[in-house]
Amino acid sequence: MAKKVAIIGGGSSGLCAIKACLQEGLEPVCFERTRDIGGLWRFEELPEEGRASIYRSVIINTSKEMMCFSDFPIPEDFPNYMHNSKIMEYFRMYARRFPQRLASDRNHRKILGWEHGALLRCSGGVWQGQGGTLFSFWGGDPPDQHQEAKHPSSLSAGIDKFKGRYLHSRDYKDAQDFTDKRVVVIGIGNSGSDLAVEISHTAKQVFLSTRRGAWVLNRVGDRGYPFDVVLTTRMKTFLQKMVTTSMVNAFVEKQLNARFDHSHYGLKPKHRALDQHPTINDDLPNRIISGRVLVKPNVQEFTETSAIFEDGTREDIDAVVFATGYSFSFPFLEGCAKVVENQIPLYKFMFLPDLEKPTLAFIGLIQPLGAIMPISELQCRWATRVFKGLNDLPPRHEMDADIKQKKEAMAKQYVKSQRHTIQVDYIPYMDELACQVGVKPSLLTLFLTDPKLALEVAFGPCTPYQYRLRGPGAWPGAREAILTQRQRIIK
Numbered sequence: 452m453a454k455k456v457a458i459i460g461g462g463s464s465g466l467c468a469i470k471a472c473l474q475e476g477l478e479p480v481c482f483e484r485t486r487d488i489g490g491l492w493r494f495e496e497l498p499e500e501g502r503a504s505i506y507r508s509v510i511i512n513t514s515k516e517m518m519c520f521s522d523f524p525i526p527e528d529f530p531n532y533m534h535n536s537k538i539m540e541y542f543r544m545y546a547r548r549f550p551q552r553l554a555s556d557r558n559h560r561k562i563l564g565w566e567h568g569a570l571l572r573c574s575g576g577v578w579q580g581q582g583g584t585l586f587s588f589w590g591g592d593p594p595d596q597h598q599e600a601k602h603p604s605s606l607s608a609g610i611d612k613f614k615g616r617y618l619h620s621r622d623y624k625d626a627q628d629f630t631d632k633r634v635v636v637i638g639i640g641n642s643g644s645d646l647a648v649e650i651s652h653t654a655k656q657v658f659l660s661t662r663r664g665a666w667v668l669n670r671v672g673d674r675g676y677p678f679d680v681v682l683t684t685r686m687k688t689f690l691q692k693m694v695t696t697s698m699v700n701a702f703v704e705k706q707l708n709a710r711f712d713h714s715h716y717g718l719k720p721k722h723r724a725l726d727q728h729p730t731i732n733d734d735l736p737n738r739i740i741s742g743r744v745l746v747k748p749n750v751q752e753f754t755e756t757s758a759i760f761e762d763g764t765r766e767d768i769d770a771v772v773f774a775t776g777y778s779f780s781f782p783f784l785e786g787c788a789k790v791v792e793n794q795i796p797l798y799k800f801m802f803l804p805d806l807e808k809p810t811l812a813f814i815g816l817i818q819p820l821g822a823i824m825p826i827s828e829l830q831c832r833w834a835t836r837v838f839k840g841l842n843d844l845p846p847r848h849e850m851d852a853d854i855k856q857k858k859e860a861m862a863k864q865y866v867k868s869q870r871h872t873i874q875v876d877y878i879p880y881m882d883e884l885a886c887q888v889g890v891k892p893s894l895l896t897l898f899l900t901d902p903k904l905a906l907e908v909a910f911g912p913c914t915p916y917q918y919r920l921r922g923p924g925a926w927p928g929a930r931e932a933i934l935t936q937r938q939r940i941i942k
Contacts, residue, residue, distance in 0.1 A: 677940065829918055
């Protein structure tokens, strides 16, 4: 009798979780509290409470060859950087493509069955929830994994007495709402910089408030290729290990300042380029140099009609947008998954080390320097093998040591921030997972048996197809997908 697996969430991680379960002969039951698949990437005019939400114009920051599922390339006529509607189109194609029909009524028969306040309880390693006894599996979509927007009233002094409009970025949908307004956007992450640029096209003036600045990357890299295709290669990862972090930082900062000098634009932070998750924005320097966006320091306090900044300047404003991130929690996991300061101790960012049996996995609870969909997919492939008993987790003390080592490494590399508690580097982390599943490509073997493929694997972009060349779940089309990936990029 097949083991049942509860999948919480029907977004991109939930879809590949269903597929991984079916391919391992497990019985998935997906719990999704909305009416459709897609998670974060499904645009909704009215955001749902407790769920992250995107705005109408969102375009993803990872290119199609780097973000696709490993055995299902994105069509070559799709743009390299896709609008959210195109991403949803790809998800629906993926759900229909496989014989199991991932989004069929059978696999999503519980799609409306998740109730607010429902709990999953663990007894003897077996989880109990709605509909009986289930092996449990978490499939979330950052930042949509039971995350709550950091509420403005807890972030800035005086916001409660401000008479204008204020909102969190999750509630933002369209720039027309800010026509002829003076707007402060707080936060210079990807959402904050995107909203500052977009709102500046309709607003009278936009002020972009930042605590410590940011290094800003462009989507378009060398020779017009997507920047992640240029940067995410095995050879570059190898070379980065051969030199000091300071040397890498100096090189990256020189490249970024060659595009525009960050100090001249009020953006240069005190930290080095690799000490913080990068901000990706093509248009921000253009909006700053044209005066449509003015960079300001952190807000000290609000009055009824204005914002006072830490440099002592005051600006009269009509609206405030808080692009201040999210905090995550798991209220339905009855006390076994405690989150403290956006941190939860997980082995390989997936498994709780203190459970009696490994029957719970967290999928996509990471912030990568790279695409998240392939990581979630590979996590699912490992988790299902663990659930099925094909792979064992190490002893508790080894898992605790791994958790401690990763926490210390993050604290050493990144500036202290809640967004840096789940940070991973794409290739090292993917290879780590691949070793667990037995699918990491062997460069030595490839150079001996297939030199043409080996050169592309070593020097070309580390696309997800590399993790389908061998081992469990190998895909016959992986070699061809790798050798033709540049054609699809150019197309």
